[in-house]
Amino acid sequence: MTTVNVTPFEIQFRTRDGLLLRADVYLPPGGQGAFPTLLAASPYQKSLRRLPPMGVFPFIEYGPIQLYLDHGYAYVILDLPGSGVSEGIWDPWSRAEGEATHDAIEHIATQPWSSGRIGMIGQSYYAMSQWNAARTRPPHLTTIVPYDGSCDPYRDFLYHGGVPIQGFLGSWLIGSVLLQHTAEGHDVRGGARHEVLPDVLSHTLDDGWHRRRAAFWELGNIDIPVFSIGVWGKASLHLRGNVNGFNGVRGPRRLLITEPDTFHKAQHYFAEEALHREELLPWYDHHLKGVDNGVMDQAAVRYFVNGRGRYASADAWPPADAAPRAFYLSGARSGMVNSLNDGSLTDAAPAEATATTAWTYPDEQWVAGVTTFVNGVPDHVARVNTFTTAPFEKENEFTGQGALVLHASSDQTDFDVFVKLSLLPAPGRPGPARKMSQGWLRASHRREDPALTQELRPFHTHDRVEPVAPGQVVELRIELMPMGFVVQPGERLRLEITNNDSTMIDQPMTHWYGQKVGTDTYHHDRLHPSRLLLPQRAASSP
Known part of the structure; x- marks a missing residue:
């Protein structure tokens, strides 16, 4: 009115x-x-x-x-x-x-x-x-x-x-x-x-x-x-x-x-x-x-549960029964996504002595930010890195804060990491991927405030610039925005990693691309267990 x-x-x-x-x-x-x-x-x-x-x-x-x-x-x-x-x-x-x-x-x-x-x-x-x-x-x-x-x-x-x-x-x-x-x-x-x-x-x-x-x-x-x-x-x-x-x-x-x-x-x-x-x-x-x-x-906290279509309640944020669940990055192809690498997210920690995913930017096929066009149809993930889970066997709720722990290196002295978490529909169920959370971090801003950082919520100081030596592997802990969603049986989660936005679907919260030219490498082996940490809730109240 x-x-x-x-x-x-x-x-x-x-x-x-x-x-x-x-x-x-x-x-x-x-x-x-x-x-x-x-x-x-x-x-x-x-x-x-x-x-x-x-x-x-x-x-x-x-x-x-x-x-x-x-x-x-x-x-x-x-x-x-x-x-x-x-x-x-x-x-x-x-x-x-x-x-x-x-x-x-x-x-x-x-x-x-x-x-x-x-x-x-x-x-x-x-x-x-x-x-x-x-x-x-x-x-x-x-x-x-x-x-x-x-x-x-x-x-x-x-x-x-x-x-x-x-x-x-x-x-x-x-x-x-x-x-x-x-x-x-x-x-x-x-x-x-x-x-x-x-x-x-x-x-x-x-x-x-x-x-x-x-x-x-x-x-x-x-x-x-x-x-x-x-x-x-x-x-x-x-x-x-x-x-x-x-x-x-x-x-x-x-x-x-x-x-x-x-x-x-x-x-x-x-x-x-x-x-x-x-x-x-x-x-x-x-x-x-x-x-x-x-x-x-x-209740102290009420929130709409995406994917369940109703509100739930809790005594705190994040809910007290939300515990970290790790999904490890793997180079094994998921066979589900047309992307630069089509990697996987697995429950098991990596056993390989060496495993990496490398990519070079900017991508000549980017048209609208990271979005490219395939047969005239926009494709937002074909030219980014993805890691996708197997189909979930039962319903899972993820509510609270999340983080990506990424071991990464570059041939540059600084690099950016843009992360997006999406929910993919089960086979036979029409519909696009739906964004559930996202996060961003510049490698030179990786320093955290120990007084404010939590396992599922890194808090970066942003008070200094600490360059990365070319080839140096650094651990980045990227804060993911608050989330609250359910994964139904047959659905999958997809993690996207790049250093640029799609100007078609990320507006208006798009970032300055700057002068980024180089090659970044994401490490996901036994010594560098890169992993997605999500807040899995044991049960949600009506």
């Missing part, structure tokens, strides 16, 4: 730094009383709220405003500093931006139309603003519900595994922010908005510039109720942040991972009333109105 049947009025106030910020206020029909208040904060210009939530306007991520007005909530849309009609420098996701939002919350709480109980709302940047403001501990911020929002920009979507993002960064920054400001009559240089891209590209390591923009490092400050809602279809952008946010906060918390499997479906899902009536509205009613509706009696 996009129609809002009330006319907003604008408020303005100054932050602790003296900046004049502006916001639009929507009050329930009649407009009398002190209402619990929801705040949506972004650089996407409150003047653009008139646009419908569609794929061509991916920044319209407020949810059904009228639903909340009809249920007695005030709804406030804030132009963050340096955006829209607010003063200041646009400093995305920075702690300073969080402090400005903090000041907005405290100003709103003093208004006669607000009850002083403030919640935050919204998707993507609006969700990131929630993590960001909450870490500053505004006294009147009562709860947050970040839907589809990361909390560590460097790792989540600016430099996957140390590899710079190109596709999303351009479409988001230029399309959703800069050109939209120009269209609204603003100088693109206002608020130093034009400086953000050079800043991102100038800070290739996780330095102080990125740390100031990562609420992840201060999640322990957040002790208010948090309902973190992630989306499977946004695993390459935000889901990691929703999971980390849930695990990092100290107050009452819940995690929901929802069904939509694409960017477009995730936006549409948040725009419709059903999700809000079933999940968000009851949460706000309980925490902002004091309604005893049982929301805190629900």
